[in-house]
Amino acid sequence: MLYYADSDISACDQNRIGQRPGILGHPQRDDEQVGRNDGPWGIRGKHKRHKMSSSMSTIRVSSFDGPDSQPVIHSVPRPRLGDRAALIRIEACGVCGTDLHILRGHWPKRLPWPLTLGHELAGVIDEIGPGLETDFMEQPLAVGDKVMLPPLMSCGQCYYCVHYPKHANKCLNPTYYGRYIPFQKPPHLWGGWAEMVYVDLEMFPATKIYRLPDDMTAMLGSLTEPLACCIRALNRAVAADGFHVGDTVVIQGSGPIGVLGLVAAQEMGAGRTIVVGAPEEPRLKICRAMGADATISIDQFKSSQQRIEAVREVVGGFGADLVLECSGHPSAGPEGLEMLRDGGTLVEMGQFTDAGSIDTNWHRICTKDITLLGSWAFTANDIPLGIDMIHRAADRYPWQLIQTQFPLNEAGIVEATQVAMAMRCLKATIVP
Numbered sequence: 001m002l003y004y005a006d007s008d009i010s011a012c013d014q015n016r017i018g019q020r021p022g023i024l025g026h027p028q029r030d031d032e033q034v035g036r037n038d039g040p041w042g043i044r045g046k047h048k049r050h051k052m053s054s055s056m057s058t059i060r061v062s063s064f065d066g067p068d069s070q071p072v073i074h075s076v077p078r079p080r081l082g083d084r085a086a087l088i089r090i091e092a093c094g095v096c097g098t099d100l101h102i103l104r105g106h107w108p109k110r111l112p113w114p115l116t117l118g119h120e121l122a123g124v125i126d127e128i129g130p131g132l133e134t135d136f137m138e139q140p141l142a143v144g145d146k147v148m149l150p151p152l153m154s155c156g157q158c159y160y161c162v163h164y165p166k167h168a169n170k171c172l173n174p175t176y177y178g179r180y181i182p183f184q185k186p187p188h189l190w191g192g193w194a195e196m197v198y199v200d201l202e203m204f205p206a207t208k209i210y211r212l213p214d215d216m217t218a219m220l221g222s223l224t225e226p227l228a229c230c231i232r233a234l235n236r237a238v239a240a241d242g243f244h245v246g247d248t249v250v251i252q253g254s255g256p257i258g259v260l261g262l263v264a265a266q267e268m269g270a271g272r273t274i275v276v277g278a279p280e281e282p283r284l285k286i287c288r289a290m291g292a293d294a295t296i297s298i299d300q301f302k303s304s305q306q307r308i309e310a311v312r313e314v315v316g317g318f319g320a321d322l323v324l325e326c327s328g329h330p331s332a333g334p335e336g337l338e339m340l341r342d343g344g345t346l347v348e349m350g351q352f353t354d355a356g357s358i359d360t361n362w363h364r365i366c367t368k369d370i371t372l373l374g375s376w377a378f379t380a381n382d383i384p385l386g387i388d389m390i391h392r393a394a395d396r397y398p399w400q401l402i403q404t405q406f407p408l409n410e411a412g413i414v415e416a417t418q419v420a421m422a423m424r425c426l427k428a429t430i431v432p
Helices: 005-015 097-104 159-163 165-170 223-239 255-269 280-289 305-317 332-339 360-368 383-392 411-421
Strands: 003-004 058-063 072-077 085-094 121-127 146-149 196-200 246-253 272-277 295-296 320-325 340-348 371-374 403-407 427-431
Touching: 003 280, 003 305, 085 403, 097 411, 121 196, 121 223, 159 165, 196 332, 196 411, 223 255, 223 340, 223 371, 223 383, 246 255, 246 305, 246 332, 255 272, 255 280, 255 320, 255 383, 272 280, 272 305, 295 305, 305 332, 320 332, 332 340, 332 360, 403 411, 411 427
Parallel strands: 246 272, 246 320, 272 295, 320 340, 340 371, 403 427
Antiparallel strands: 003 295, 058 072, 085 121, 085 196, 085 427, 121 146
């Protein structure tokens, strides 16, 4: 169905009104600066920086043997830390659509099975080596600090990192926790669906750790990486003169990336936001609670033409200024193009895995005079924007509606992935 935001979310809307920061998603707080040692990141305490905060001698970690396999929980010994290493006690790790594609066998590259999945992780430093003193943003690190770890870590030395730093997301030698490090490699703690993850900048020099504000929950911290992906996609449109304050934005897809794209668009100044997706419960209802001005259900409007007409009825005029494609379905691109006004901008960020091709008429791209952009993941400097945005907006949205918690055991992981695949929740999150 076509739904408009109604009074049951007015409190959420009122919390947002007048509080949107400027375009590009950059910080606009007067009392805090990235890299300071006070403010939300906390004053450096007098506790011993390297002191172990837990006495766990063994650590539980999951692994999968390949696509369509069942998770196995292992107990591995607590490792001795290297000089520039740390053990992070995981408090929350999201189930990403990429994880689901990998489990379905859709990942286009070879993977080092068995492996530990999970890369949207947030936790607390449990132990740290003497040589690991700061995070990527040069904030000091100590035992007890809240941190997040992103999946894609560019090497900083390859041709793309050196000559095209804004496209370091296409690094030729990236480090990937939760995907490309095999479980069999000691100490066997290389992914987020575990009690702890081991990071070692001597073993993997590209490793990047980001300190989180002390008052940020781990659940919110686990959303910072996918939110950073959305911010980068929108900033791609900004850089191409395709997104301005007050613009009408259509978001295709009502999954986790669609909802976070909705938040990012609103925080970066969108005038009106419309989400196209399904199912109504829980996803479209949550989108409206998160501030969408209207939602259009693909279960109700079953054909492409019906959805295009429904969007144009809501938007009015000549069409949307910007379409953000987050669904990952091949048909969404040509459909989104027709939701745009002439001269509008479409950003494709949903086709992260190869879901196949579809017939399209490139004449429409030319005759509509549109700007068509792709956006792949993030760069290292996009992550702080995600951290800062979600910290500023922590009280402006009902974040608790987005995430559903599942325990770290074999049954819990199976249920989390099944519920996510069936779209019975919005963001499944594994909590040890």
